[in-house]
Amino acid sequence: MDIFSTDxxxxxxxxxxxxxxxxxxDGDRRELRTRLREDAxxxxxxxxxxxxxxxxxxAPFYPDRVPRHVVADVAALAATLREHxxxxxxxxILRNDVQSALGIAAATGGTFVRVNxxxxxxxxxxxxxxxxxxQTLRLRERLDADVAILAxxxxxxxxxxxxxxHDEVVGELVExxxxxxxxxxxxxxxxxxxxxxxxxxxxxxxxxxxxxxxxIGSGVTPETAPDLLSVADGAIVGTALKHGGKTTNPVxxxxxxxxxxxxx
Numbered sequence: 001m002d003i004f005s006t007d008x009x010x011x012x013x014x015x016x017x018x019x020x021x022x023x024x025x026d027g028d029r030r031e032l033r034t035r036l037r038e039d040a041x042x043x044x045x046x047x048x049x050x051x052x053x054x055x056x057x058x059a060p061f062y063p064d065r066v067p068r069h070v071v072a073d074v075a076a077l078a079a080t081l082r083e084h085x086x087x088x089x090x091x092x093i094l095r096n097d098v099q100s101a102l103g104i105a106a107a108t109g110g111t112f113v114r115v116n117x118x119x120x121x122x123x124x125x126x127x128x129x130x131x132x133x134x135q136t137l138r139l140r141e142r143l144d145a146d147v148a149i150l151a152x153x154x155x156x157x158x159x160x161x162x163x164x165x166h167d168e169v170v171g172e173l174v175e176x177x178x179x180x181x182x183x184x185x186x187x188x189x190x191x192x193x194x195x196x197x198x199x200x201x202x203x204x205x206x207x208x209x210x211x212x213x214x215x216i217g218s219g220v221t222p223e224t225a226p227d228l229l230s231v232a233d234g235a236i237v238g239t240a241l242k243h244g245g246k247t248t249n250p251v252x253x254x255x256x257x258x259x260x261x262x263x264x
Contacts, residue, residue: 013238046256185217
């Protein structure tokens with residue numbers, strides 16, 4: 001991707017703890033900023049090529065638009081992130097508020113966003129979530145934002161309403177939905193990607209002559225990364241980079257170094 005300084009980027013996750021208004025918020029905004037700075041520093045020092053900022057701790061998630069106070073807090077944290085790292089960063093607002101993510105990225109210097117359901121519809125723990133590609137691309141145009149849209153296919157923690165071929169979905173995500181990249185994940189956070197699905201998506205991308213990256217969105221480890229990245233163009237990694245391999249724990253710089261070394 002042109003965003004990064006490598007053809008096979010590793011994007012490390014900053015999983016934000018519960019934000020103000022979420023059930024688990026501990027009342028300390030300063031601690032949120034401290035954790036953000038520490039995680040981001042460990043990721044950059046460990047050698048990742050980019051960072052994804054996500055309101056992971058806000059479960060249970062809003063299905064689409066989050067309240068204004070969430071946008072304000074994530075924007076403030078994104079601005080802090082920009083001040084403390086030199087590598088590109090992106091934003092994901094769970095569960096599917098890509099309009100807020102796009103606005104935050106545009107305002108704070110972010111270069112990409114992740115959208116869980118960009119086209120079509122998925123059955124999730126938040127109910128039925130429908131893609132809003134028509135609004136997302138028009139908003140990006142109005143904002144004049146140079147922000148890439150990375151869209152999931154078969155997003156984790158969800159199920160399709162009807163079975164469709166990956167070739168069909170790839171075509172709709174990119175040719176009709178205007179996505180700039182495709183993300184292939186496992187069934188849940190930290191779960192390994194199905195290699196057959198990954199290969200089918202890459203084959204469909206190539207058969208259609210699409211010049212966009214296919215990224216892995218979950219479950220990458222130092223042991224699996226070399227083989228997976230011989231197929232995919234990059235990976236978004238969270239759980240494997242945390243202390244003890246637990247998603248909600250702080251980033252472990254040594255774990256980041258191990259994963260980066262395994263694919264370099």
